[in-house]
Amino acid sequence: MPRRRRIKAPVLSRLTWAWLGSLVLFAGAVGVFVYSARTGEGPGRIALPVDHIEIFARNTPPAPGTEERIEAPVLREPPAGAQQLAQAPSGEETEDGLVLIYPGANDLRTDEEDGLLYDESDLEPEDDGVRYSADDVIITIPGARKATSVTAASLTPVARPIPDPDxxxxxxxxxxxxxxxxxxxxxxxxxxxxxxxxxxxxxxxxxxxxxxxxxxxxxxxxxxxxxxxxxxxxxxxxxxxxxxxxxxxxxxxxxxxxxxxxxxxxxxxxxxxxxxxxxxxxxxxxxxxxxxxxxxxxxxxxxxxxxxxxxxxxxxxxxxxxxxxxxxxxxxxxxxxxxxxxxxxxxxxxxxxxxxxxxxxxxxxxxxxxxxxxxxxxxxxxxxxxxxxxxxxxxxxxxxxxxxxxxxxxxxxxxxxxxxxxxxx
Structure with missing residues (x-):
């Protein structure tokens, strides 16, 4: 009885499958990009004042045999140089996938009406004009709908400010x-x-x-x-x-x-x-x-x-x-x-x-x-x-x-x- 020969796919066929797989992945990425552009559900930006950032002490592991005590977070002033860092047009990606963008003078221009600085690339046609100052840290969050100006979080109630001199x-x-x-x-x-x-x-x-x-x-x-x-x-x-x-x-x-x-x-x-x-x-x-x-x-x-x-x-x-x-x-x-x-x-x-x-x-x-x-x-x-x-x-x-x-x-x-x-x- 004749032995059956094992049929192997030719090398050309394997390369073809690899190319087809790459095309499928590319098409999927294009689809996500087009969907985000049409629906506005892509990354958005949030303005957060640098001088209101809350800095928390990092936890260190307790020594063996000692009791670990958890202290309440303490709000502190930002470290020296935080304001200067805000002027550099650089970005930093965190472990959570958030991108911190520090707008600089080259990225912003002045609004003639209110004197605030804003990034033209952040103003969508349907946007009503979100403004950022040079002291803002702009956090890009995957899935956010559009640029939104927010107030820094605090552990204490925010007091209502008294008006400036009129x-x-x-x-x-x-x-x-x-x-x-x-x-x-x-x-x-x-x-x-x-x-x-x-x-x-x-x-x-x-x-x-x-x-x-x-x-x-x-x-x-x-x-x-x-x-x-x-x-x-x-x-x-x-x-x-x-x-x-x-x-x-x-x-x-x-x-x-x-x-x-x-x-x-x-x-x-x-x-x-x-x-x-x-x-x-x-x-x-x-x-x-x-x-x-x-x-x-x-x-x-x-x-x-x-x-x-x-x-x-x-x-x-x-x-x-x-x-x-x-x-x-x-x-x-x-x-x-x-x-x-x-x-x-x-x-x-x-x-x-x-x-x-x-x-x-x-x-x-x-x-x-x-x-x-x-x-x-x-x-x-x-x-x-x-x-x-x-x-x-x-x-x-x-x-x-x-x-x-x-x-x-x-x-x-x-x-x-x-x-x-x-x-x-």
Whole structure:
């Protein structure tokens, strides 16, 4: 019986099959590309500000025999050089298939209308104009429909920012721009105040933290660590006030300007050249007031720094408060004497002064004053505290604030406690 010969495919046939397989794969890729182009379900882009990136510490394996503890993620500032990296037109693919594109000056052009930068390649014909700035990281996510501008994620609720200075609420003087009532009736005391959404049936507590701007580290700590309901007051002689006050408003804090005033037994020279003194004529004090009010914009009220002697002199204080009233701003007084001269001015009087904590003994005093502030709020329905910025005081107030809700006390901004003073003395 003849042996059957095993039939082998010729070499040419194997090459043919390989070519056919390649053609099928190529056709499939073309089909995916065409489908994405027609349906818009291809990769899209999301704009994410570099300075809001949340950086988490990498987990390291625990040593054998030790207990592993998982800590809550900590939000940190981006590392040095992150802003410079954002300017480089480069990309980096992550393990999840996300592509981080850092747009540079060559990739972006300026929109003539709003001054923002955007990438022309990212604007589809049907797009309504997604804008990217040079500080954006653009994340390409497979399957996203179209470019979408989003806000960076956060572990804490995003505070509603306070508006930037409005030119309609400013008047030009020889010493700078000072606040005024707008032609449409808007007033800085309302426009720059933080809205209070809490239940007015609850006792309300407000706190003003002052002396900010003089120490950069403490100022940043107050802005970042204190809840946005805490009102922040800035020293007029500090540097970079426009920067710091904008940072505070962007974080949701309403801001005040401090007015250095003469006090008993204090060296008037230590209050600076713009101090308001009883020995000066009213016009001289008003001129210095204009310089103080022009130091920065966007504040809802002024507050005294020192000033027991000046506030007790009604003839000296009345022109100052009248100018504030006509300018549309409020006043927070910690001397208890301003109410006699504040006819028609939105005014709040401090209930308790909270000491600055330098050591443990001072910290215990801070705790006692905060407890007294709670008692005053429960008794009267509201209470206003004031202190000056020290790191330990800031930490204690931040910790204390977190427990107010459980006690049935609402934390309010200082503007929520302003009352219009009755006319006359």
């Amino acid at each position: 030119s309609a609420l400013l008047r030009v003087t020889a010493l700078g721009k000072t606040p005024r009532v707008a032609a449409d009736g808007r007033r800085p005391v309302s426009y720059y105040a933080k809205p209070f959404d809490g239940a007015r049936s609850k006792p309300r507590v407000a706190i003003v933290v002052g002396g900010l701007g003089l120490n950069a580290a403490v100022t940043e700590r107050a802005i970042d660590d204190l809840p946005p309901e805490i009102s922040l007051s800035f020293a007029p002689y500090a540097k970079n006030l426009d920067f710091w006050t904008k940072k505070a408003r962007d974080a949701g804090h309403e801001v005040l300007i401090e007015l250095p005033m003469e006090s008993y037994g204090a060296n008037a020279q230590a209050l600076g050249a713009a101090a308001l003194l009883t020995s000066r004529e009213p016009q001289e004090n008003l001129q210095r007031l204009d310089w103080l009010l022009a130091r920065f914009g966007g504040y809802f009220a002024a507050t005294n720094y020192m000033g027991a002697k000046f506030s007790a002199d009604a003839d000296a204080l009345a022109p100052i408060l009248e100018r504030l009233k006509n300018s549309g701003v409020g006043y927070v007084d910690d001397t208890g004497a301003a109410a006699r001269s504040a006819g028609g001015l939105p005014l709040a009087t401090v209930t308790r002064m909270i000491p600055a904590a330098i050591d443990d003994a001072d910290l215990r005093q801070v705790q006692r004053e905060l407890a007294a502030l709670e008692s005053a709020a429960e008794r009267d329905g509201f209470a206003l505290g004031k202190t000056y910025a020290y790191a330990a005081t800031i930490d204690e107030i931040a910790s204390w604030s977190r427990g107010l809700e459980k006690k049935g006390i609402a934390q309010a901004p200082a503007s929520a406690l302003l009352r219009t003073a009755a006319p006359g003395r």
